[in-house]
Each structure stands twice: as structure tokens, then as C-alpha cells.
Amino acid sequence: MRIAIIGAGNVGAALAVLFKAAGHQLTGIASLSLSSAAAAAQRVNVAHGTDLLAFTKQAEVIFLTTPDRVIVEVCEQIVSQNGFSAGAIVAHTSGAHSSTILESAAQNGAYPLSFHPLQTFANPDAGIQNLPGSYITVEGHEKALPIARQLVEELGCKLLEIPTASKPLYHAAACIACNYFTTLVEEALQVMEAAGVCRDDGLPALYPLIEGTLKNIKRVGPTRALTGPIARGDASTVKIHLSALEKKLPELMPFYKFLGLATVDLATAKGTLANLERQKLQEYLGGDV
Numbered sequence: 269m270r271i272a273i274i275g276a277g278n279v280g281a282a283l284a285v286l287f288k289a290a291g292h293q294l295t296g297i298a299s300l301s302l303s304s305a306a307a308a309a310q311r312v313n314v315a316h317g318t319d320l321l322a323f324t325k326q327a328e329v330i331f332l333t334t335p336d337r338v339i340v341e342v343c344e345q346i347v348s349q350n351g352f353s354a355g356a357i358v359a360h361t362s363g364a365h366s367s368t369i370l371e372s373a374a375q376n377g378a379y380p381l382s383f384h385p386l387q388t389f390a391n392p393d394a395g396i397q398n399l400p401g402s403y404i405t406v407e408g409h410e411k412a413l414p415i416a417r418q419l420v421e422e423l424g425c426k427l428l429e430i431p432t433a434s435k436p437l438y439h440a441a442a443c444i445a446c447n448y449f450t451t452l453v454e455e456a457l458q459v460m461e462a463a464g465v466c467r468d469d470g471l472p473a474l475y476p477l478i479e480g481t482l483k484n485i486k487r488v489g490p491t492r493a494l495t496g497p498i499a500r501g502d503a504s505t506v507k508i509h510l511s512a513l514e515k516k517l518p519e520l521m522p523f524y525k526f527l528g529l530a531t532v533d534l535a536t537a538k539g540t541l542a543n544l545e546r547q548k549l550q551e552y553l554g555g556d557v
């Protein structure tokens with residue numbers, strides 16, 4: 269297939285490499301700045317530039333891999349100059365937005381698609397490495413879906429199809445799993461630092477624990493993977509944590525308590541928490557008893 273990339277950032281540059289490796293022909297890569305377009309194009313040896321319409325007309329699939337906030341205006345700009353061919357597929361890779369934000373493409377006879385790689389692209393190389401084997405979530409025009417399924421397979425990825433209206437909630441789930449998990453690790457490191465363990469030692473020390481936890485979650489799911497004082501009903505241990513935090517990091521108490529209460533619910537679902545201990549935990553963590 270002939271594919272154009274508009275927006276030569278982390279996702280655009282990675283997809284360009286992966287699509288080329290899958291045997292597709294890139295018509296070109298356009299971006300806001302010439303330097304980004306050139307850097308991405310150099311990876312795949314294709315034409316590049318800042319003219320957003322230079323490579324769209326001859327493409328069968330056009331990926332708008334710009335930041336979410338400009339997808340609508342970039343699409344409308346191309347549509348207004350009749351830049352998409354009739355029958356082409358216009359795709360964005362946003363997680364939160366649905367294909368409906370590309371509805372203007374219909375004026376050129378093109379079909380909108382959302383094609384969200386459920387993976388984190390910290391930079392193009394990380395994306396190229398991590399994407400194969402990941403899920404890609406697609407929804408959009410029925411004429412676009414067969415091609416989307418084919419592209420997912422050719423990228424070595426797994427397909428997840430969701431209803432158009434589900435995209436915001438679906439993306440909230442992805443953010444909790446990825447971004448908020450990252451924040452969680454950062455908070456744990458801050459607590460380690462308060463305990464006198466510097467960051468350089470703290471992260472390598474916590475990492476095997478994190479990996480072990482992830483493996484358990486993969487194997488048996490989060491409920492059965494839950495261990496620790498709340499799962500065991502050791503309310504007195506949680507009390508010790510709270511008084512230590514209050515002395516050294518009082519600003520982290522709401523964070524600890526909020527997640528602690530959610531963990532009490534998970535332990536209750538696991539069935540390992542006696543009623544009395546659950547009441548004590550809820551009292552210490554500030555929830556309803």
C-alpha cells in the first residue's frame with residue numbers, strides 16, 4: 269500500500285520504519301518543521317517536507333500523527349485543498365479521540381479511521397522496538413476497517429476493535445496503566461529517598477519487585493496477584509506506614525490513603541481480608557467503616 273505520514277514525531281517516525289519494513293511504500297513524510305520531517309525520512313529514505321499536501325493525494329492510507337490538538341485542523345486543511353483521493357483512508361493514532369474527528373475527510377470521498385497503538389513511544393526507536401506484539405485498537409468507517417486489520421497484522425501486532433463511543437474511557441484505562449503507573453513508581457522512589465536510599469540505588473532495588481508483580485498480574489490477574497499488609501489484614505503495619513509518612517512526607521499521605529482504600533477493596537474481592545481488619549484499615553486510611 270502507498271502510505272503518507274503527516275507529523276514526524278515519535279509515533280510518525282516509528283510507524284514509517286515499521287510500515288516500510290512490512291513492505292509498504294511511503295509516498296513521503298511531512299511535518300511542521302523541516303528538521304523533524306528530514307530526520308524521520310532519513311530512517312526510511314523517502315521524500316519529505318513541510319507541505320502537508322505534497323504526499324497525500326497519491327497515498328491510499330494517510331496517517332495524521334500530529335499532536336491530538338491539531339488533528340482536526342490538519343485534516344480540514346488538507347480536505348479544503350482536496351488533498352485526499354476518493355477511497356483513501358485517513359487515520360489518526362490518538363487514543364482518546366475517535367475517528368469522528370476526521371469526518372471532514374468524507375468531503376474528499378475518504379474514509380476516517382482511528383488506529384491507536386496501545387504502546388508507549390518515548391522516542392521513535394523505543395516505539396519501533398516495543399510495538400510488535402502490542403495491541404492496536406481500531407475503529408472507524410466500515411470501508412477502512414479491513415485495511416486497518418491487515419495493517420495491524422502486518423505490523424506483527426494484535427487487533428482490538430472497540431465501539432466509536434468507547435474511545436475516551438478506553439484511553440483513560442490506558443493512561444492509568446501506563447502514565448499513572450509511571451507516577452506510582454516515582455512516588456515510591458520519593459519514599460525510598462525519604463528512607464535514606466538514593467535514587468540510583470532505589471530504582472534498581474525496586475525494579476525486580478516491579479517486574480515480579482507484573483509477572484504475577486500477567487499470570488493470575490490483579491486480584492490474585494495482590495500481596496502485602498492490606499491483603500493479609502495487617503492493619504497495624506499500615507498504621508506504622510502512616511505515622512512514618514506523616515513525619516517525613518506528609519504531602520504523600522492523601523496519595524497513600526487513596527490507593528490504600530482502593531487496595532482494601534481489591535483485598536476484599538480476593539477474600540483474604542477478615543471483617544475486623546478491614547474495618548481497622550478503612551478507619552486508618554480515612555474511609556467509611
Ligand SMILES: NC(=O)c1ccc[n+]([C@@H]2O[C@H](COP(=O)([O-])OP(=O)(O)OC[C@H]3O[C@@H](n4cnc5c(N)ncnc54)[C@H](OP(=O)(O)O)[C@@H]3O)[C@@H](O)[C@H]2O)c1
Nearest residue numbers: 275276277278279299300301304333334335361362388389
Ligand atoms: N507517544 C506515545 O506514546 C503515543 C502512543 C500512542 C498514540 N500516540 C498518539 O500519536 C500521535 C502523535 O503523538 P507523538 O507522541 O508522536 O507526538 P510528537 O512526538 O509530539 O509528534 C508530533 C509531530 O507532529 C508534528 N506536528 C505538530 N503540529 C503539526 C501540524 N500542524 N502539521 C504537521 N505536523 C505537525 C510535530 O512537529 P515538528 O515537525 O515540529 O516536530 C511532531 O513532529 C498523537 O495523536 C498521540 O496521542 C502517542
